[in-house]
Amino acid sequence: VVTATNVVNMYGKCGSLRNSQRCFDKMLSKNIITWTTMISSYSESGMGYMALHLFEQMLQECVLPNMVTFITIITICTNQVAKIEGKRIHVYILCTEYKLDIALCNSLISMYGQCDALAHARQTFDGMLAKNVVSWSGMIAAYAQHSQGMAALSLFQEMQLIEVTANDITLVSVLDACANQTCLSAGECVHTLIFSDTLELNVLVGNSIVNMYNKCGKFLDAWKTFTRLKEKDTATWSVIMGACAEHGQGMEAVRLMDQMMHKGVGLD
């Protein structure tokens, strides 16, 4: 069973859903990990709907989900923006011993955030007995994505007060909140904070800073930050080119495009 499950996983990860499914169907005995793996495979291939379907089928065959299964399926609900399904599964989770698991609650927060159910996200967040940096980042991101920049920023402050250490992803979410709220002062504050702590900026954080300055109408600061970034990825170029275009610098955008191609950064 372990070996066959590994095969299902390997095909799934390689995007070969057909083979993954074929192997899964041929297996005579399956355990919960096998089912969970197959559900993930559907999701990897962008077939979230099929993944939800397989989950239902699993329940009908009286196979009990474990914590990883729940995390997996809730994450799929997030990607599918499947609010109804997500809520239903959450109710089920509340009847299990997993209801307070940190990673599971984290995925629920993100699912509710994605499904425009901020209140449910917050409720889940508040109900947690223990939180980690992912919980905080997830809740901050949920607020940021719903233009609740102020709520995001105050959560960030609260997080720092109880001495949870922010990581790169947290900062990306916070900067996103500043960008959405066009809250320049807070964004600058974060920028300063970052420079005092780290020498080299993570690409993701760098991109978010450029984006934040641009959204706050500080094209020059965006540009300055862009030129100072050691590491650039396709998102970096995309942000700065978009910024140029918005500021009537179409020619500059084209020039950047050339530069990017020249550096061997592929298009996507």
Next chain:
RNA sequence: CAAUCAUUG
């Protein structure tokens, strides 16, 4: 450890 959580264009 055979499967699993938050993030910018």
